[in-house]
Amino acid sequence: MNNSYIRVEGVNKSFQIGTETLHVLKNIHLTIRSGEMVSIVGASGAGKSTLLHLLGALDRPSGGKIYYQDINVFELEEAKLAQFRNTHIGFVFQFHHLLPEFTALENVMMPLLIRRVSKSVAKEKAHIALQEVGLQARVRHKPGELSGGEQQRVAIARAIINEPTVIFADEPTGNLDTKTGETISDVLCRLNQEHGMMIILVTHNENLAHRAEKIIHLRDGEIEQIEINKNSSRTEDNRSL
C-alpha cells in the first residue's frame, strides 16, 4: 500500500547573494509516510533548516515539487497555502516565539482565535493541549514565569492545538539542558506514537535523532543517506523507502 503523505520531487533551493548564487539544496527526492517520525541531521550549513522550511511550506523551492498526498502545495495561491499550513501543520522552533505578555493558556489559544474559533472552544482545547504536554498546573503563568523546558512544552501545545497532521520541529531541544531536552523528546515521541502525528525534526541531538524511524543525512545540500532506524520502536520490519 502506498501511504506516502509528503513527496519531494527534485527540489532545489538557491539564494542570490549579490552576484553569487548559493545552491543550498540540490535535487532532493524524498518520501515521508503518514504517521512517520523523521529526523534530519548533518553538519552546520548542510541545508537542514532550509529543507524543513520547504517541507513545511514556509518557503518556496527554486525548483522541483512538494506534494502533500495529491496536492502540489506550491501551486496553491498564497492565501490557500496559508490556510493549508494552518490546518495541517504545526511548528516548534528552538526559540519558541511565545508572546511574553500573555499566559500559557492564551498563547496556546492564539492559533484558534486567529482562525476565529470561539473563545470558549479555544480555551477548552488549549486546556487539553496543555494537559497533553503535562502543563495543566501552569496555565496561568506567563512565559517569563516558566522554565525553558516548560516554555518549549507550551510551544508544543500551541503547535498541536489545531490537531495538525504533521509537526515540524527545528532544534526543539536546542537551548535546553540534557534532562529537559529528554522531556521534550519524550513529549514529541508520545505525540507520534500515541496520536499518530507525523514528526519531522532537525536536530544536532543524537539521542533525539535516533528516536526517529527514518534519519535523513544531509551533506552540502544533498541527501547523503536515508537511514532506517531499526532501533526505533515504531520501525516495522517490512518498511521500505
Ligand SMILES: Nc1ncnc2c1ncn2[C@@H]1O[C@H](COP(=O)(O)OP(=O)(O)OP(=O)(O)O)[C@@H](O)[C@H]1O
Ligand atoms: N535566506 C538566506 N539567504 C542566503 N543564504 C541563506 C539563507 N538561508 C540559509 N542560507 C544559507 O544556506 C546554508 C544552509 O543553511 P541552513 O540554515 O539550512 O543550514 P543548517 O544545516 O540548518 O545549519 P545549522 O545546523 O547551522 O542550523 C547556509 O550556508 C546559509 O548561510
